[in-house]
Amino acid sequence: MDKQEIIEKLRSIVKPYSNNQNAFDNLTESTDFISDLQINSANLVDVILDIEEEFDIVIDNQSMERMLDVQSAIEIIELKLSEK
Amino acid sequence: MIGNDIVDLALAQKDSNWRRHGFLDKIFTEKEQLLILKSEYPETMVWNLWSRKEASYKIYNRQTQKRGYFPLQLECFTVDIINDFYYGNVIINEQIYFTKTEITSQYINTIAVLKVSDFDSIQFLKSNTAIQKDNGLPFYRDPKNAVLKPVSISHHGRFEQIVCI
Numbered sequence: 001m002d003k004q005e006i007i008e009k010l011r012s013i014v015k016p017y018s019n020n021q022n023a024f025d026n027l028t029e030s031t032d033f034i035s036d037l038q039i040n041s042a043n044l045v046d047v048i049l050d051i052e053e054e055f056d057i058v059i060d061n062q063s064m065e066r067m068l069d070v071q072s073a074i075e076i077i078e079l080k081l082s083e084k
Numbered sequence: 085m086i087g088n089d090i091v092d093l094a095l096a097q098k099d100s101n102w103r104r105h106g107f108l109d110k111i112f113t114e115k116e117q118l119l120i121l122k123s124e125y126p127e128t129m130v131w132n133l134w135s136r137k138e139a140s141y142k143i144y145n146r147q148t149q150k151r152g153y154f155p156l157q158l159e160c161f162t163v164d165i166i167n168d169f170y171y172g173n174v175i176i177n178e179q180i181y182f183t184k185t186e187i188t189s190q191y192i193n194t195i196a197v198l199k200v201s202d203f204d205s206i207q208f209l210k211s212n213t214a215i216q217k218d219n220g221l222p223f224y225r226d227p228k229n230a231v232l233k234p235v236s237i238s239h240h241g242r243f244e245q246i247v248c249i
């Protein structure tokens with residue numbers, strides 16, 4: 001799966017939890033889930049669970065710790081996919 | 085230093101499905117999950133514990149400059165329940181925070197501090213108070229003595245709270 005595909009999937013995952021339409025429309029690798037998309041911190045766990053389901057991977061606690069922006073999410077997804 | 089968190093229970097019910105598979109495992113320790121599942125009102129206990137973690141995270145974040153999603157590392161302990169107030173601790177690494185959590189039918193609100201006596205000197209600031217940010221962290225300049233005080237802000241749904249010591 002290439003990076004663009006991952007970003008597209010991430011875009012549909014974060015959509016229902018995003019509270020800033022402008023930041024969502026302009027989503028890039030540097031977009032922060034909380035400060036840019038204004039995802040509520042309790043919904044971050046839903047983003048993580050949705051990522052696990054969509055990519056069929058398990059995100060361990062250490063990876064979850066830095067899952068705060070698109071870039072780290074991509075890195076973690078790529079790593080977990082490569083370990084499959 | 086101070087941290088706070090407020091949960092609008094109606095909004096939380098709408099936005100989060102805590103019964104979703106995996107949800108509890110990602111954010112609550114085994115002991116905390118037992119507390120939730122044994123509770124008469126499990127949903128209230130979910131947000132009770134969550135708000136304690138969030139309020140404590142705000143102090144931890146200010147102390148360490150560490151930003152991250154590590155709810156399992158912030159472990160909640162309940163010390164006393166007096167009327168609708170839960171008094172407890174949140175522990176992360178060697179650090180201990182003292183929490184006071186108010187439970188109502190509309191919202192749950194936790195204030196976290198570094199020492200118990202700080203609970204007696206909490207100031208509630210009005211929502212139009214001029215807050216300045218430094219590195220994303222909110223501060224308030226006390227007009228009486230021009231001292232810059234750390235404040236903690238929380239908003240969720242119908243509720244907002246700004247506190248300082």
Ligand SMILES: CC(C)(COP(=O)(O)OP(=O)(O)OC[C@H]1O[C@@H](n2cnc3c(N)ncnc32)[C@H](O)[C@@H]1OP(=O)(O)O)[C@@H](O)C(=O)NCCC(=O)NCCS
Binds near residue numbers: 041042089152220235
């Ligand atoms: C700090 C954080 C958890 C708050 O998110 P939230 O609960 O969704 O939202 P709240 O309304 O309760 O808090 C937001 C306010 O907290 C304030 N705040 C942020 N960091 C703070 C800190 N260290 N101390 C005090 N206040 C802080 C902000 O100023 C913000 O208010 P503003 O938007 O009016 O400026 C979130 O912004 C964040 O950075 N999360 C990163 C990871 C995380 O969620 N960790 C928590 C569990 S481990």
